[in-house]
Amino acid sequence: MNRGNRLPRQQRRAAADAFATEPPDRVIPSAGPADASVTDAAVGHDSTSVRARDLFDDRRFVMLFLARTISVLGAAFGPVALAFGVLDLPGASATTLTIVLTAQTVPQIALMLFGGVVADRMPRFRLMTCAELLSAAAFLALAVMFVTGAAPLPAVAAAAAMSGIALALYYPALTGVVPDVVAEDRLQTANGVLRFGVNTARLLGMALAGGAVALVGAGWALAVNAAGFAVAAVLLAGLGSTVSRRPPARTSMPAELRDGWREFASRQWLWAIVLQFAFVIAAMQAAFGVLGPVVAESDLGGAPAWSAILAGQGLGTIVGVFVAIRVRPRRPLVVATGMVFPVALPMALLGVGAPVYAVASGAFVTGVAFTVFGVLWETTMQREVPREALSRVSAYDGLGSFMFGPLGLIAAAPLAQSVGPRTALLLCSALVAAATAGALCAPGVRRLRAPAAVEAPVEGRGRQTPPTTSPDSAAVTVTASVAGPSETHAKSRHRLPDTVAARTHRTSGRCSTARVQCVPPCRPT
Structure with a gap:
């Protein structure tokens, strides 16, 4: 203004x-x-803590917080249990696992925009409830197949695809449901508190998943995953809605997608940062999915060293919440975008041969910075994008941000073979820094002010x-x-x-x- x-x-x-x-x-x-x-100064400790405590006086926010936390805690068992459950099948190989994971990923990406349209048409908490129930059914089917031993590959792939469809419906509704539950002036604190639950649950779930698979088997671990989704669905079903929406106009889905695209493309700050993250996530997939484990295995001591690095990043995501709910920058996207620079730090440290403690420290800084970015980004979207189009815009955000991720995984191995894994990590670090600097050059990113x-x-x-x-x-x-x-x-x-x-x-x-x-x-x- x-x-x-x-x-x-x-x-x-x-x-x-x-x-x-x-x-x-x-x-x-x-x-x-x-x-x-x-000013860009942070809000005082007492003020922020009072607001965070006040959120838990709201029954609807408490139910959303519990639903998200329990869902993520259960979901953390999924990747480990699914991978080992598939590999334990008779005659299974890496190709078998690739087929199952591809069946899960393709519908998740292909139906993301469809999920955004549906989430803007109906109450978002209802769509999230349906998505959680669909996920629970998918992982329960996988659990039954792995426990009984009757797990033909087409059936396993179909259940995995069902879970991908559920995530495509869930993700666009998630960003839009928070402003349906809390007032606008508490969005940043609410997003931070939700992230605290999610990050803590993910860290705890990752720590428990391996032991659960070893002790009771992949099938029962997937049953825990299904139970978490079911409990979350019950909590979301009781959330209700106090938002009175206008009756939806009878327009076609392509027309609604075009309207969502106009909302997305008309905001330079939005598409500039989504374009930035298309490259950042590609670099992260290559670095943390392939190149980092290769260097850890060859030079740092293998799995224990890599686990320490990931633990440092996980701890940083929890500490970052306390930073994120306190900062009140005048230009939130300048601060948020600047927080992406530290993502390049652990990649660069791995590339120059730094010791494990240095890389773990860099990963900790990355975790803090990435959480601050996430909270400021979600809050800005919820404040600046009209609520009736928020889920469609979130779908374009997710689709654009992850569109180069698979390419990063595909390119990692050939790049490591041609220039070496350390040099490849330095190139990934440079790509993150260049993409972030490019986003900061966008006038829309620099000029947007918090209300x-x-x-x-x-x-x-x-x-x-x-x-x-x-x-x-x-x-x-x-x-x-x-x-x-x-x-x-x-x-x-x-x-x-x-x-x-x-x-x-x-x-x-x-x-x-x-x-x-x-x-x-x-x-x-």
Whole structure:
């Protein structure tokens, strides 16, 4: 928003007076989006911890948190159990495992855009529930086949494909469901808390998966995976929805995909960072999937050394959550994109022959930085993309980000044979740095500012209410913080939204985004 759209002095003063009664630990110090006085400093420890605790007063957020954490904990058993279960089949080989993994991956990528359209058409928590149940059925079928020994390859591949379809439906809905559950001014903290549960569960699951396969076998380990998905589905089914959506227009799926593409392509910051990650993930797949284990096996002591490096990265992802929920940068994408540079660090250290402790330390820094990027990126998408198109845009994000990943795996071995694994790792490091620098050159990435936000107290089930003491003061707050000089709310006709963001209304007579919308839609007066 430029300075020409700033509110009149009297309205800004009225808004400040209305919020002046709030406790200091509830307020994020910030001015308007165009005010140069907004700082990049982190929010204080007490303020952030209070907001994180307040999220757990909301039953719906708690259920989402538990569903995500339990789902990821169970899913962490899947890759190890599936790989060893397939390889234990009579006559199985690496080719057999490739067939199964390809059957799982292809529908996941091919149906991602379809999942985005469906997630924007129906309540997202319902789609996520269906996807979790589909995953539970797929892994239960795999568990039964491996436990009984009756596991023909076509049936195993079909069950793996079913799990890939479920993930294609689940991923686009996931980004969009968070703003359906929490208020806009708590999105960053909510994303950070969710990441804490996910990262902790993934680390714990990876640590337990190998032992579970060794002790009880791949089939029973896959049964644990299925149980985790089933429990998550039950939790999501009880989530419900308080978001009132307009009846969907009867348009075709290609038309909705085109609308989603327009939303995606019209935001330079969005497609620039997705293009960046197409190369970053290709480099990561090559480095951490093939080249890193090769160097660890030949020069660092094998599996124990590689496990220490991965453990350092996993620990970093947990510590990074505490950083991510505290930082409140004025330009979130500049900070987020800069956090991708450390991804090149462990690749470079492996390439120059650094000792294990140095590479593990670099991997720890990567884990911290990557988590901060993820939280800021998800929060920015949820704030800037209209909610009715958020899942389709998330689908384009996922499809674009992972489109070169398989090429990285395919190119890793020939590259290592031609120039050596260490040199190949240095090339991967350079690719990450170059792609990140290129993204920072995009004006849209550098110019996007975080919206000014003031946290209101939490009442009832965590819903945000304006900090007012009377209906009159509530009307003043809404008019001062949302409406433009010639546009006001008729307080007798409108219900206040859950979160009052500092946005102006369009003169077309409806609110500027689905996240700031009166019921019924306001009309300029």
